[in-house]
Amino acid sequence: LRVFGQPHVTIDLGPDSQSVIVIDQTLLPGSFEKKSLRTVAEAADAIRSMVVRGAPLIGVTAAFGVWLALRDDPSDAALGAALELLGATRPTAVNLAWALTRARRELLDVAPPVRARAALALALRMANEDAAACEAIGRHGAALLRRRFEELGSPETFHVLTHCNAGWLATVDWGTALAPVYRLHDEGVPTHVWVDETRPRNQGLLTQWELAQHGVPCTLIVDNAGGLLMQRGQVHACIVGADRIAANGDVCNKVGTYLKALAARDAGVPFYVAAPTSTFDLGVASGGSIPIEERSPREITPDASIGAYNPAFDVTPCRLVDAIVTERGICAAHTDSIERHLKPS
């Protein structure tokens, strides 16, 4: 999408074709700067330190990281080491494991002399696929939101609440949860977004920033405020992204998502999840088995004398999820529906 009127994507091959260029998201919204990644170690660092973040973008960054590794050393050993290094950066988002599994499968049988080229082709393909998936999520999700808007009698303003950042900054382009919002706005539905601040990393500031770049009206709120807004009827729909969806439809996403899903259910507000199909992990029966990343207490307070605990994700039980939007369409948060949805067409 556009930043200060210019088109940008969150990750791309550098103009010298020797590096990967990403937006340094740790500097946003204060400063919009690109950063160049030249080695697999730099790619792993970028994921770990959240220079890049968002489940889909983490997956694509890892694919580019494999390329950077193989460019320096195309051996089986180097491939294995790169997969291990990148796989250990962040535990919760399954898109990372998905991207690395795919890289292993597609690259292990490629002869080392042409492996780097194949890895680059794969990374670029995955980036394009991600953008296309998000564009399709936008299409399906906008139809879902528009139905809700019309069921409500087309109110003067259609209020959507989102948690964390699942916009184009979390993907290669478009976003997951925000793709339907952008589309709805572009189609002329008078949409306004309540943006959860999303402590401790304040990804809500990223969401506020990218919505403002696109001209979508939005208002920042603290994570505590969404329940009150829903009680008062000031939220018409919630939509969030996902880092991993279990086989039964339990959704693991940024910590605090579960609290909003509870409030939405209590107030009769539909709660939607938008994510590419690569976010499903059928190897995990239910959300309780998903590893929850614990990050540094210093993300909460810089004061090292204060004991703090900082889990980064939580699990929203499938019973609280009204629909899952993927690039294939809409799916219920239920084992059978998910199985059908993921069946090769």
Add this chain to the structure above:
Amino acid sequence: LRVFGQPHVTIDLGPDSQSVIVIDQTLLPGSFEKKSLRTVAEAADAIRSMVVRGAPLIGVTAAFGVWLALRDDPSDAALGAALELLGATRPTAVNLAWALTRARRELLDVAPPVRARAALALALRMANEDAAACEAIGRHGAALLRRRFEELGSPETFHVLTHCNAGWLATVDWGTALAPVYRLHDEGVPTHVWVDETRPRNQGLLTQWELAQHGVPCTLIVDNAGGLLMQRGQVHACIVGADRIAANGDVCNKVGTYLKALAARDAGVPFYVAAPTSTFDLGVASGGSIPIEERSPREITPDASIGAYNPAFDVTPCRLVDAIVTERGICAAHTDSIERHLKPS
């Protein structure tokens, strides 16, 4: 209670008997400083700017503010103006209106020449009553928490979650929600407190600070994390204060309380509210009629270019409240139970 080993209260008559001394809570936990209030305008400013905060302490500060006004001018007009000025500082906590109504009732019939003296006596009496009420809340609440602890088979650590600051900093002494925690800890129950950060004003840092001063183990978490902890069985009870309780038992408290009550109910964790009986407002049938203070968006972000919305309280429906602890004992969050509980004995 004690700060750096020395006894302190949050508000007191100055040593010169000409001023009111409060702890400047806007400087905590970084710096522990007292501040002197010399006029009713300074008292009103202290309430508005949250130099003093917490429903019970706001009420007592207002009573001292009336004294400061009458010391300068004991006329009926000055009394009326002081009540109006102080009453307009913060709209949600009913303890403020309660204290001012009481001041009007007890002072209007006092002859102006001795009014200031009567106002000071009233303020000191209210301060003592508040400390005594909190001490009693501690006793009743500790018994309630101990029952829960024993029902669970006396776990190695008893984990309590609280939101905002309802400790001694929010009252004259002891606190409301934290009074039972202090007592339980002093009685030897191995208690640990999960402290919600409580954005946007971070009153959780006050809670963390005062618990640490007393030696109660505690851990700071972001407001988003409590749902996950409850899902995992890492919270054995929630206890919070209240700014106003409606006749039906709906509880108005710091924004975000409702989300924790939803999570507690979903996980089968008891949710307790601790407040003096002055927090009940029988003139309000249910929570929907309680005015919710909206504070400056700049409390959320200093960046004036970002649109933000900052409601300071929300309403937890009575159905989510397992018990209300007051200085009189335990009461159900239900019209009949509340009526019986408040009946003059």
